[in-house]
Amino acid sequence: MRENETKPAVAGFAADKAAELEAIRALLRERRGLDFRVCRRSMVERRVLGRAALARASDLGQYLARLRRDESEIEALIGHLTIKVSRFCRDAYVFAKLAELVLPERARCRRGAALSLWSAGCGWGEEAYSLALLLRRAGLAGSVLGTDVHEGALAVARAGLYRPAALAELPAEQVAEYFALQAGRHGPSYLLEPAVRELVRFQAHDLTAAGPPGRDFDLVLCRNVLIYFDLPTQQRVESLLAASLAPGGFLCLGEAEWLGEPPLSAFAVADRQARLFRKAS
Numbered sequence: 150m151r152e153n154e155t156k157p158a159v160a161g162f163a164a165d166k167a168a169e170l171e172a173i174r175a176l177l178r179e180r181r182g183l184d185f186r187v188c189r190r191s192m193v194e195r196r197v198l199g200r201a202a203l204a205r206a207s208d209l210g211q212y213l214a215r216l217r218r219d220e221s222e223i224e225a226l227i228g229h230l231t232i233k234v235s236r237f238c239r240d241a242y243v244f245a246k247l248a249e250l251v252l253p254e255r256a257r258c259r260r261g262a263a264l265s266l267w268s269a270g271c272g273w274g275e276e277a278y279s280l281a282l283l284l285r286r287a288g289l290a291g292s293v294l295g296t297d298v299h300e301g302a303l304a305v306a307r308a309g310l311y312r313p314a315a316l317a318e319l320p321a322e323q324v325a326e327y328f329a330l331q332a333g334r335h336g337p338s339y340l341l342e343p344a345v346r347e348l349v350r351f352q353a354h355d356l357t358a359a360g361p362p363g364r365d366f367d368l369v370l371c372r373n374v375l376i377y378f379d380l381p382t383q384q385r386v387e388s389l390l391a392a393s394l395a396p397g398g399f400l401c402l403g404e405a406e407w408l409g410e411p412p413l414s415a416f417a418v419a420d421r422q423a424r425l426f427r428k429a430s
C-alpha cells in the first residue's frame with residue numbers, strides 16, 4: 150500500500166546514489182536521533198528523492214550539502230518521510246466496531262474505572278481525537294495517549310485545528326457539535342472543543358527505538374504505521390504493542406496490515422475486516 154507517495158520530479162535525477170542516501174540517513178540519526186534504516190528502503194529512497202526534487206537540488210550530493218547547513222530542510226525531510234495521511238474516524242466500519250464492541254466490553258471489564266487508550270503513530274492527532282470523541286459520546290471515563298515519532302506533527306496535533314478535508318468522514322452533526330468553524334486567510338478551519346482536546350495527551354515516542362510509553366492499555370490503535378517498516382522491525386513493534394495491552398485488551402491495525410506469528414498466537418481475531426485483535430485474558 151502506498152500513501153501520498155511523491156515521484157522525483159527532476160529529470161536525470163539518479164536513483165542509485167546509495168552512498169549519499171546512507172549519508173542522509175546518518176545525518177538524520179545524528180541530528181534528530183531518528184533511524185530510517187528500519188523503514189522499507191524503497192520507500193525511503195522514493196521520499197528522499199521526492200523531497201530533494203521539491204527543494205530544487207540538482208543531485209543527491211547537493212541535497213546532502215543543503216541538509217548539512219539547513220535545519221529547516223531537515224525538518225521538511227522528516228515531515229516528508231513520516232507520511233501523515235489521516236482523517237477523523239478514518240474507516241467508518243472500524244470506528245463502529247470500536248464503539249459497539251470494544252468500548253462496552255472494556256468498560257464492563259474495568260467496572261466503571263477509567264479506560265486507557267493509545268493511538269500509536271497519531272500524526273496530526275486526528276485518530277487520537279477520534280478516540281476521545283468515542284469516549285465522550287459513549288459517556289465513558291477515560292483518556293487517550295497520542296504518540297508519534299515526529300515532534301513537529303505533535304505541535305500541530307495539540308492545537309486541535311483542522312482543515313475541512315480532515316473531517317470528511319465525520320457525520321455532519323458531530324462536526325457541528327464538537328467543532329467551532331473559523332475563517333482564515335487560507336480558507337475555513339475547524340477547532341475541536343477544549344473538553345474533547347483535554348482527554349488527549351500527546352507525547353513524542355519512537356516505536357522502533359523505545360519500549361511502550363505505558364502498560365495496561367484497553368485499546369491500542371497502530372494503523373498505517375507498520376507498513377513503512379521492514380519485516381524484522383514490524384515483528385519487534387508488534388511485540389511491543391502486545392506487551393502494552395492489558396489482558397483482554399484490543400489492538401487495531403490498518404486495513405493493509407496483519408499481525409505476524411508471534412504475536413498473533415497471543416491474540417484472538419475479534420473482527421477480521423476491522424483488523425481488530427483481542428489479547429488473551
Ligand SMILES: C[S@@+](CC[C@H](N)C(=O)[O-])C[C@H]1O[C@@H](n2cnc3c(N)ncnc32)[C@H](O)[C@@H]1O
Pocket residue numbers: 152231232233234235236239269270271272273276296297298299302354355356357371372373374377403
Ligand atoms: C499514515 S500516518 C497514520 C496516521 C493514523 N494512524 C491513521 O491511520 O490515520 C503514519 C504515522 O506514523 C508515524 N510514524 C512513522 N514512523 C514512526 C515511528 N518509528 N514511531 C512512531 N510513529 C511513527 C508517522 O510520523 C505518521 O504520523
